[in-house]
Amino acid sequence: MATEETTLEPSSVKLDAATSSPPAIVVEDLHKTFRIPTERVDSLKERAVHPFASREYRELHALDGVSFEIHQGEFFGIVGRNGSGKSTLLKLLASIYRADSGRIRIAGRLAPFIELGVGFNHELTARENIVLNGVMMGLTPGDMRRRVDPVIDFAELREFADLKLKNYSSGMLVRLAFAVMMEADADVLLIDEVLAVGDASFQQKCADAFHQMKAEGKTIILVTHEMAAVEAYCHRAMLLHEGRIQHIGVPAETGREYLKLNFARDGEGASLGSRGEAEGARLLSCTLEGGEGEELSTLELGEPIRLRVELELLQDVPGLHVGFVIANADGLGLVEFGTPVTPEDGELVAGKRVVVSADVDNSLAIGRHYVHCGVQSANGISIYVANAISFVIFGAQQTRGIISPRHEIEAEVVDGASG
Amino acid sequence: MIAPEETAAPANAGAPLQEVRGPSALGGGMRRFLDLLWLMSVTEFKRAYFGTVLGYLWSLIRPLMLFGVLLFVFTKVFKIGSETVEHYPVMLLLGIVLYTFFQEATSNAVNSVVTQEGVVRKTQFPRLVIPLATVVTGALNLCLNLVVVFAFIVAFGVAVTWSWLLFPIALLLLFVLTAVVSMALSVLYVRFRDVAIIWAVVSQVLLYLSPILYPVDAFPEETYERLLMVNPLAVIFTEVRVWILHEPGAPTALDAAGGWLGLLPAAAIFFGSCIYGIWVFKREAPRIAEAL
Numbered sequence: 240m241a242t243e244e245t246t247l248e249p250s251s252v253k254l255d256a257a258t259s260s261p262p263a264i265v266v267e268d269l270h271k272t273f274r275i276p277t278e279r280v281d282s283l284k285e286r287a288v289h290p291f292a293s294r295e296y297r298e299l300h301a302l303d304g305v306s307f308e309i310h311q312g313e314f315f316g317i318v319g320r321n322g323s324g325k326s327t328l329l330k331l332l333a334s335i336y337r338a339d340s341g342r343i344r345i346a347g348r349l350a351p352f353i354e355l356g357v358g359f360n361h362e363l364t365a366r367e368n369i370v371l372n373g374v375m376m377g378l379t380p381g382d383m384r385r386r387v388d389p390v391i392d393f394a395e396l397r398e399f400a401d402l403k404l405k406n407y408s409s410g411m412l413v414r415l416a417f418a419v420m421m422e423a424d425a426d427v428l429l430i431d432e433v434l435a436v437g438d439a440s441f442q443q444k445c446a447d448a449f450h451q452m453k454a455e456g457k458t459i460i461l462v463t464h465e466m467a468a469v470e471a472y473c474h475r476a477m478l479l480h481e482g483r484i485q486h487i488g489v490p491a492e493t494g495r496e497y498l499k500l501n502f503a504r505d506g507e508g509a510s511l512g513s514r515g516e517a518e519g520a521r522l523l524s525c526t527l528e529g530g531e532g533e534e535l536s537t538l539e540l541g542e543p544i545r546l547r548v549e550l551e552l553l554q555d556v557p558g559l560h561v562g563f564v565i566a567n568a569d570g571l572g573l574v575e576f577g578t579p580v581t582p583e584d585g586e587l588v589a590g591k592r593v594v595v596s597a598d599v600d601n602s603l604a605i606g607r608h609y610v611h612c613g614v615q616s617a618n619g620i621s622i623y624v625a626n627a628i629s630f631v632i633f634g635a636q637q638t639r640g641i642i643s644p645r646h647e648i649e650a651e652v653v654d655g656a657s658g
Numbered sequence: 659m660i661a662p663e664e665t666a667a668p669a670n671a672g673a674p675l676q677e678v679r680g681p682s683a684l685g686g687g688m689r690r691f692l693d694l695l696w697l698m699s700v701t702e703f704k705r706a707y708f709g710t711v712l713g714y715l716w717s718l719i720r721p722l723m724l725f726g727v728l729l730f731v732f733t734k735v736f737k738i739g740s741e742t743v744e745h746y747p748v749m750l751l752l753g754i755v756l757y758t759f760f761q762e763a764t765s766n767a768v769n770s771v772v773t774q775e776g777v778v779r780k781t782q783f784p785r786l787v788i789p790l791a792t793v794v795t796g797a798l799n800l801c802l803n804l805v806v807v808f809a810f811i812v813a814f815g816v817a818v819t820w821s822w823l824l825f826p827i828a829l830l831l832l833f834v835l836t837a838v839v840s841m842a843l844s845v846l847y848v849r850f851r852d853v854a855i856i857w858a859v860v861s862q863v864l865l866y867l868s869p870i871l872y873p874v875d876a877f878p879e880e881t882y883e884r885l886l887m888v889n890p891l892a893v894i895f896t897e898v899r900v901w902i903l904h905e906p907g908a909p910t911a912l913d914a915a916g917g918w919l920g921l922l923p924a925a926a927i928f929f930g931s932c933i934y935g936i937w938v939f940k941r942e943a944p945r946i947a948e949a950l
Contacts, residue, residue, distance in 0.1 A: 265675060273948065330947070334782035337680030337944040344675040349782075357780040362705050371701065374693050375781060 262346070263427055263458040264309040264332070269341035271302040271327055301327040303482035304341075311346065312456035314449075316469035316476035316490060318497050324482040325462050329353050329429055332460070347426030347458075350376050354431055355416035361405040365396060368404055369419055376423040386422050394418035395441075414441055421448050427458045439605075439637060446471075466494040467537040467631045495534050498526075519556065519620040523549040523592070525612045525627040540634030540643060544599040548612055548627075555588045556616045561595045564611040565603070567641055573603065577613075602644040605632045681944045684784050691784045698787060699794035706795075717799050718806060721758045725751050728871060743873045745903045748811050752902065753870035753895055755803045760836050760891065761861045763796030767840030768847050768854050775950050785943040789844035793837045800829075811902065821901045828898045835890060835928060838935030845942040848949050868892045873899070874914050875907070887915035890928040 274296040301324045309315045319325045330336045332343060333353050358375050359368050369390050373383030391400050394414040404412065420428070449472055452459060463469060469476045469490045476493035478486040478500070486496040528545040529535045538544065546563055562577025580593055587593075610628040615621050684691050707714050729747055743749060767789040777783050812818065847853040868891045869876075877883055886892045896911040915921045942949075 262675065331680070332678065334678055334681050335779065335947045343678040345678055346675045354780045358777045358783070360701065360705075363701055367701060371697055374690070374697055375777075375783060377687075377690050379689070380693055380697060 260311045260313075260456075262308045263311040263313070264346070264460075265342070265344045266308070266332075267306050267342040269302050269305045269328070269331065269343065270300075270339045271324075271331060271336065272339055273299040273301055275299055300482050302331070302338075305479075305482070305484055306341075307477060307484065307487060309458060309460065311458055313475065314453050314459045314461070314473045316473035316493070317460060317462045317479060318464065318466065318469055318476060318493065319479035319485075320464075320500065323479040325479050326353075326431065328479065329431055329460070329462050333429055345427060348377055349427040350420060350423055350425035350429065353429050353462075355420065356412050359404055359412065359416070362403060364401050364403055365391065365407075365415055366400055368415070372416075372419045373423055376420075376425060378423060390415075390418045390422045393421060393444075410441075417441075417445060417448075421452075425457075427460070428452070429460050429462070431462045465536075466490075466497060470494055470535075471537060471633075491533050494536065498534060517614075517620055517622045519552070519554045519616070519618070520559075520614060520622060521551045521553060522612065522614065522622055522624060522627075523551055525549075525610070525624065527610070527628050527630050535630065536628075537631045537633055538601060540603075540605055540632055541601055541645065544597075544601045544603075546597045546599070546610060546628070548595045550593050550614060550622075552587060552589055552591050552593065556618055556620060558582065558587065559593065559614060559616045559620070561593070562613045562615075563597060564613075565599075566609045566611065567604070568607040568609075570609075571641065573608075573642060574599065601632070602642045603632045604638045604641055604643045605634050607631050681782060681785065681947060682940075684786055691787060694784060694787045695790055695794060698791040699798065702791060702795045703798045706799075714802065718803060721751075721754050721803065724758075725754050728754070732871060744905050745814060745816060746873075748807075748814050748816060749873065749899055749903055750871065751810060752807055752898065753868075755800065755807050756832060756895070756898065757865060757868065757870055757891075758803075759796050759800040760832060761865070762799075763793045763836045764840050764843060764861060765857065766792040766796070768843045768857055770840075771844045771848055771946060772950065779947050779950055785946055786841070786939065789840040789939075790837060793833070793840050796836070797833060816903055819904060821904060824901045825898065828894050828901070831890075831894055831928070835894075835931060838932045840935075841939040842931075842935040845939050845946065848942065848946055864889070864891060869895050869899070873908065875909050880916065883909075883914045884916055884920055887911060887920055888923045888927070890924045890931075893921065893924045 275298075303324075305324075305328065317325050317328065327336065330353060331338050332345070333349065335353070358372055360371065363371070366387055369387050370380055370383045373386065374380055378386075387400075391397055394411075394417070396411060396415060399407065399411065404415075407415070449459070453472070459472075461469065461473060473490045475487060476490040477484060478493050478496050480500060485500065486493050525548045526534045526546070527536065527538070528547050544565075548561060548563075550561075559580040560577055561580060562575065564572045565574040566572045576597065576599070578595060578597075580587070580595070585591065585593075608630055609626045610630075611623065611625045612627040613621075613623040706717065712719075725747075729750055732750070733746065770788050770792050771778060771785070774788050778785065778788070843853055843857055865871075867886065867889050869886065874883060874886060874892070874896045877886075887896075893911045893915075896909070896914055899905070900908055900910050911921065912918070915924075
């Protein structure tokens with residue numbers, strides 16, 4: 240799947256196919272500003288006591304002139320950091336907020352939900368909630384009653400269909416919500432960070448459902464932080480930054496822009512730029528690469544791991560040691576390796592850049608993994624960036640182990656001693 | 659999952675582009691609005707009855723308790739009831755059941771929008787459904803209670819007459835008034851949280867300013883009768899007593915108000931409430947999600 244969609248070529252072929260169809264969503268010059276009162280007047284008394292007190296506002300430009308088009312049958316990703324305006328954009332598309340200016344036009348029926356499970360009444364049974372939720376999505380009650388059984392089957396909740404939702408586990412709730420959304424059959428779907436829900440087998444089911452919707456030509460907008468999901472599903476992706484469009488293009492490109500933005504030096508502490516700096520050296524980037532040097536955040540089971548780290552020397556050093564640790568989601572270190580960098584590799588003086596690339600056999604089990612990166616020198620440079628890279632190994636082969644080495648296994652049936 | 663996909667023809671090919679206008683009171687068409695209103699009201703109604711051990715009894719017990727206490731106080735202690743009004747117990751019961759509907763529906767509506775915060779902030783939901791659902795739920799409740807009340811009325815020996823057919827008019831007026839008051843309260847509460855406290859006091863006061871505990875002609879001077887008729891609820895209750903209980907001496911609202919002119923203030927308040935309720939809800943509806 241990833242090889243098909245994260246490499247540039249197939250994506251651009253799909254892009255052509257998608258952009259040739261008529262537009263499903265047209266957004267023109269959208270503006271939205273929130274006025275945040277610095278002192279909130281919440282009671283009538285305050286109003287009455289200070290009727291003319293000037294109320295001061297801080298203006299927050301959540302969206303500042305956003306225009307784009309999404310075509311019918313397109314799977315469109317919106318990424319951006321917290322506060323970049325992506326949720327505001329979604330709420331405007333879903334008619335939850337009203338735009339200050341600009342135009343939004345949508346073709347077909349839109350599922351007006353931006354989060355799963357909204358509108359569930361926990362005092363009611365799953366059956367009743369399915370009907371209620373479906374009607375919220377614009378179907379008639381009669382229509383929805385006919386769809387109750389398929390929804391329950393999809394959610395794998397047959398035994399619990401008449402149980403009140405308050406007795407459901409959170410995983411069951413999410414499955415139910417996802418199933419309702421799938422069954423509601425809207426033309427345009429807005430999805431906000433829902434892919435990381437449910438257990439592995441249900442995630443697989445969601446992925447299948449997405450692929451099916453994609454095949455059916457539904458228009459889907461996916462808003463997420465997770466580049467892996469965008470690269471796995473989307474035809475195109477848009478990067479929002481401070482209420483403006485920073486980039487629109489194939490997911491891999493947008494993903495690179497997004498990471499650049501995250502690694503930018505003016506980042507909010509969490510970025511590599513500020514963490515990866517010590518007196519004497521600065522870590523510029525630390526990436527997981529694909530076969531053609533593109534940046535990845537997902538790998539298929541067994542696909543080789545290529546790590547690349549680039550650092551800039553700010554002072555002369557006698558020698559360096561650059562090392563990596565790959566840890567799984569539980570924080571357990573699985574692999575550690577490193578290399579010395581000596582003057583034989585090149586002059587180690589201020590201003591030079593050091594690039595270290597590593598190719599590693601991939602025996603990792605499916606799931607999320609992290610790469611910690613460390614740089615040390617004899618004269619006291621010490622950089623250690625935990626979780627410098629986060630990536631997902633995906634594949635169909637479930638394991639209870641923490642690694643999945645390549646293996647050959649065979650079975651044989653032989654005659655027993657008594658036979 | 660790895661099955662090859664073909665980019666099929668878009669499912670919604672040919673659907674025209676339509677302008678998205680943002681949230682509104684009705685939002686997304688009348689049919690969806692009515693479907694949702696009915697579904698939400700009925701599920702809430704069912705929940706109230708099947709969610710508790712005694713179910714329906716609870717909704718009846720409250721007005722009946724109040725009725726029992728007031729009946730005792732006003733017939734045994736103050737003795738207004740039993741002496742001046744022929745059917746005092748039924749008048750009291752009918753009045754209390756109708757007023758309970760008004761009070762419960764409006765006070766449930768006050769924080770309805772705020773408690774449904776998730777729905778308001780995360781979906782495109784016709785905002786008007788939320789306060790109206792509490793009113794419709796109350797109305798369903800009222801219908802059940804009225805069955806009991808009318809059984810009581812007949813058992814008490816009140817004759818069934820043609821004027822009973824006028825009762826739905828009173829119910830409709832009461833329903834409309836409850837609905838518009840609920841609409842205004844629910845959106846005002848989003849911005850001013852004192853509304854809940856103020857309304858708790860006002861609705862208590864309104865109980866005493868309506869001829870429920872006492873007959874409208876209980877006053878020694880006509881002036882008070884005239885003043886009472888400024889309250890639209892008082893007009894409704896006065897007419898209900900005439901239409902249902904048809905006591906010989908009971909004044910109609912027109913008598914009590916001293917002519918059509920006297921009914922003008924009540925009509926003005928009624929229509930004023932309608933206009934204000936609809937206007938304020940329409941104005942605030944698009945902003946509710948942001949203000950919460």
